[in-house]
Amino acid sequence: xxxxxxxxxxxxxxxxxxxxxxxxxxxxxxxxxxxxxxxxxxxxxxxxxxxxxxxxxxxxxxxxxxxxxxxxxxxxxxxxxxxxxxxxxxxxxxxxxxxxxxxxxxxxxxxxxxxxxxxxxxxxxxxxxxxxxxxxxxxxxxxxxxxxxxxxxxxxxxxxxxxxxxxxxxxxxxxxxxxxxxxxxxxxxxxxxxxxxxxxxxxxxxxxxxxxxxxxxxxxxxxxxxxxxxxxxxxxxxxxxxxxxxxxxxxxxxxxxxxxxxxxxxxxxxxxxxxxxxxxxxxxxxxxxxxxxx
Amino acid sequence: xxxxxxxxxxxxxxxxxxxxxxxxxxxxxxxxxxxxxxxxxxxxxxxxxxxxxxxxxxxxxxxxxxxxxxxxxxxxxxxxxxxxxxxxxxxxxxxxxxxxxxxxxxxxxxxxxxxxxxxxxxxxxxxxxxxxxxxxxxxxxxxxxxxxxxxxxxxxxxxxxxxxxxxxxxxxxxxxxxxxxxxxxxxxxxxxxxxxxxxxxxxxxxxxxxxxxxxxxxxxxxxxxxxxxxxxxxxxxxxxxxxxxxxxxxxxx
Numbered sequence: 001x002x003x004x005x006x007x008x009x010x011x012x013x014x015x016x017x018x019x020x021x022x023x024x025x026x027x028x029x030x031x032x033x034x035x036x037x038x039x040x041x042x043x044x045x046x047x048x049x050x051x052x053x054x055x056x057x058x059x060x061x062x063x064x065x066x067x068x069x070x071x072x073x074x075x076x077x078x079x080x081x082x083x084x085x086x087x088x089x090x091x092x093x094x095x096x097x098x099x100x101x102x103x104x105x106x107x108x109x110x111x112x113x114x115x116x117x118x119x120x121x122x123x124x125x126x127x128x129x130x131x132x133x134x135x136x137x138x139x140x141x142x143x144x145x146x147x148x149x150x151x152x153x154x155x156x157x158x159x160x161x162x163x164x165x166x167x168x169x170x171x172x173x174x175x176x177x178x179x180x181x182x183x184x185x186x187x188x189x190x191x192x193x194x195x196x197x198x199x200x201x202x203x204x205x206x207x208x209x210x211x212x213x214x215x216x217x218x219x220x221x222x223x224x225x226x227x228x229x230x231x232x233x234x235x236x237x238x239x240x241x242x243x244x245x246x247x248x249x250x251x252x253x254x255x256x257x258x259x260x261x262x263x264x265x266x267x268x269x270x271x272x273x274x275x276x277x278x279x280x281x282x283x284x285x286x287x288x289x290x291x292x293x294x
Numbered sequence: 295x296x297x298x299x300x301x302x303x304x305x306x307x308x309x310x311x312x313x314x315x316x317x318x319x320x321x322x323x324x325x326x327x328x329x330x331x332x333x334x335x336x337x338x339x340x341x342x343x344x345x346x347x348x349x350x351x352x353x354x355x356x357x358x359x360x361x362x363x364x365x366x367x368x369x370x371x372x373x374x375x376x377x378x379x380x381x382x383x384x385x386x387x388x389x390x391x392x393x394x395x396x397x398x399x400x401x402x403x404x405x406x407x408x409x410x411x412x413x414x415x416x417x418x419x420x421x422x423x424x425x426x427x428x429x430x431x432x433x434x435x436x437x438x439x440x441x442x443x444x445x446x447x448x449x450x451x452x453x454x455x456x457x458x459x460x461x462x463x464x465x466x467x468x469x470x471x472x473x474x475x476x477x478x479x480x481x482x483x484x485x486x487x488x489x490x491x492x493x494x495x496x497x498x499x500x501x502x503x504x505x506x507x508x509x510x511x512x513x514x515x516x517x518x519x520x521x522x523x524x525x526x527x528x529x530x531x532x533x534x535x536x537x538x539x540x541x542x543x544x545x546x547x
Contacts, residue, residue: 026385081312158404165395169381175348175374176399176451177366223431225386 005126007244009141010258013198014236016149017207018214019156020190022232025215026167026225031085032071033211035092036188037195037204039070041099044196049106060196067192068185070095096204120203122254141201148197152190156229159183164225202255210236213262220269220276235265300361301326301455301486302347307356309339309346316342320356320511324455327484329477331491331501331517335530338508340490341377344457348374360455370399373453375444377460383433389443390428393418396450411450418449421479423472438469445473456480456487463492474500497521 024033040063047062070091077087125141137143156163165173166183174180191211198207218231243258250257271279302324309317317339324330332340345351347358349365360368373396393415394407401407407415419425422442427435435443441461448456461473477500480487488505491497497504497517504521506512506529513525 026382028382161398161401161406162403164387165398168385168387168392169376169395171345171350171376171380172374172395172447173398174350175369175372177369178398219386223386223388228386 002126003244005139005142006122006254007241009122009125009139009145009201010240010244010254011237012142012145012149013201013207014210014214014240014258014262015233016145016152016194016236017198017210018218018232018236019149019229020152020187020194021211022215022218022225022229023163023167023187024191024211025219030212030216031088032074032188033191033195034208035074035088036067036070036191037199037207037211038099039092039095040064040066040192040196040199041096041204042066042102043069043099044199045099045102045106049102060193063196063199064189064192066095067188067195071185071188120199120201120206120255122201125201141197145194145197145201148193151193155186155190159186163187202258206255206259209259209262213259213266214239217262217266217269220266220273223275235262239265299326300324300359302488303359303362304343304347305357305359307343307346307358308354309342309351310354315354316509317346318510320507322505322511322514324486324488325503326486327481328486328502329481329500330486330488331497331504332488332507333491333494333497333504333521333529334507334512338529340507341459343507344374344459344488344490348372348457371454373448373451373456375448375456375458375461378437378441378444378464380459383435383440385432388429388431389424389435389439389446390415390419392432392443393446393450396447396452399451414452415446415450418446419443421449421476422446436466438465441465442469442472445476449476454485456485458487458489460490460492462489462496494526 021030021033024030043062043064043066044059045062047058051058073091074084074087077091078084082090122141125139128140130137130140130143162173162178162183166178166180170180173183195207195211198210202210214232214235215228217235218228221231222228239258239262243261244254246252246261247254247257269277271277274280300323302322304320304322307317307320308315320343332343334340342351346353347365358365360371365372390412394411396418397407397411397415401411416425416428419428422445424439424442424446427439427443432440432443441464445458445461448458462470465473477487477489481502489501491501498521501517503514503516505514506520506525508529508531512529513520513522
């Protein structure tokens, strides 16, 4: 059962991060995932300090608020002429630093371990369970990330059209009256929700990998947005399952192993993707050459 | 002041990027049912003019009316073809899907494009001669084909007024012909089309009237009256050389 819960948590984390991360890749703002996953730290700490416990809701609200603060800051820096990458880096490192200072200042009040924030601890997930009316409903993390995934799934289904057109052609989208900025913030809100729900299991650093790697892999494998979303989720799930057994085999950090598998899957897609893989292309070229010569 | 008959009327429009004015005090009324060329040198503010009309850029001053009402109210009457380079052609989608985006404005918030929209989009692809490429990934289209897909998307918007930003740039002769044919059809249906255009050689052939722009409105009116050597010299300054005998226009840098 322990295995199952850990794999399920990992699959939900990687699946939902991969799913929502596709849009970051298509908008060429992969760095924003990095930014948000770090920038929400002060939000989480402040939520702890105010609410006094590790309740999910205050944490979620804190994270979303700081995720949006981060995107708004980046946007306004950009508008005043700062380079995009500089704006992103300055904003999120500053917010993350504030978060770290808050953690170290209030270590007594905040039951939050810096290691846990950075690397997460998916191995402890099965023991932190929810009980309702005396029945054990399973790990809290599964419910948290499951709810986040469901939320993202509903939002993307409802606003698929808007997300697609604002990612492809924001000028046209604005011209036909789609609120481009609002859709952007909705996406950033979803990233924040997913990130905070994944946080405890895989930590701030690996969340970034989960946001980007499955989507980047799926991007190499298909030419359809809807298929890309599904594939990214699948890559996440596969990374979780294989990563867990790799971790058992090596007796190593589970989240780290899951990320390594995701990375390996990306390399495989990069080399062997039917349309974009570099080895596939070489192979096709050789075949064409051979058929021309014969 | 405002002219409720004109498809597009612009009053005292100024636009600035970072306090540097790009367009100053533009006043213009577009004649209905004509192909209108927006002509001017690089950096004259041609694209800026279109974007300001469509509300994509903040206006420093002035007003824009579409058939006498604000753009916001009349959005459904307006179709837009952005510059081809403005989007990422590696986006995972196919040509028909891009054309379907032209229907989004009519669908409202939650409706998905249905069978009728697909049919309509397909007929738009047909008009630009691209129906055979409907399911082709957009990165696998040539520049001219991509431009035609963009044009088909604008047709799918089923608008009354069209704004096109440099549709003829970097396209092959067949595409240029296809585009001009579509533009003529639009005109025959009484639609008004404003086109940002670079190639001075083809202006007289393609456009009924012109708008000569270089930060300010230099001249506007029917091509015959406004597209004169004198006005062109005012628009392009010293960068324009006119060969007197051949009546050909040459641009020198």
